[in-house]
Amino acid sequence: MQLSARESAGLLLVEVMEERIDAAGAIQFKDSMRELTAQGNGRVMLDMSRVAFLDSSGLGAVVAVMKLLGPDRRLELAGLTPTVEKVFRLTRMDSVFVIHPTVPDDMRHAG
């Protein structure tokens, strides 16, 4: 599971470099995110714009990552592709996360 992380002004921006977060990759995704977020205590934004597909295991892993961060550290999502957005919407998990249509420009170019 390839993730690319950049930190700037208190925000950790993590870009998922894979096309899928599915049953075959969900545990690896969760473990990699745990390592990446172990240091620091700021906001975390997950750029999902390359992820074309997420199944219920992948959704569970994203929820697990949010819980790992604890109540004081929100996990924000950006760039949900149509099928990924559908899974979040149908399971009503779209109400649980702060979801940005795209990574805000100032964050994309920061750092």
Add this chain to the structure above:
Amino acid sequence: MAEIRRDIHLVIASEQMAVRQALAQLLADPGLRHLRCDLRGRIEIVLAEVLNNIVEHAYAEQRGNITIDVSIGPNGIGCCILDGGAAMPGLALPEGKLAPHDPQDLPEGGFGWFLIRTLTEDLSYRRQGNMNELRFRMPETICS
């Protein structure tokens, strides 16, 4: 009732990577490639959930085969999935109700059957000898 035609027929090993490859192969099939984008997304979600459930629960990581038949017709898609794993508990499909979202303790699972039930029609399960048979349709007309 129309018989399911055998337009696409796949037999795969009960493994997570084989499921991933089967989904890629199915979605690249000319029969599915030209469907409305929305229906392609729905079929990928449903088949992923059905197949992963078989790998994780019916075969419970034991070796076995899964047979996938997908029929594409003018009114949508019909699917028949066979496996030789353990029977569904109580010989019935899970209700697939979405757990209430407690912000203090969000669910990390239990989404699979909810998604399958939400996105399919005429979902049926039966145990035939040592086999599980799951059938469902995904009509063109439902948008969700």
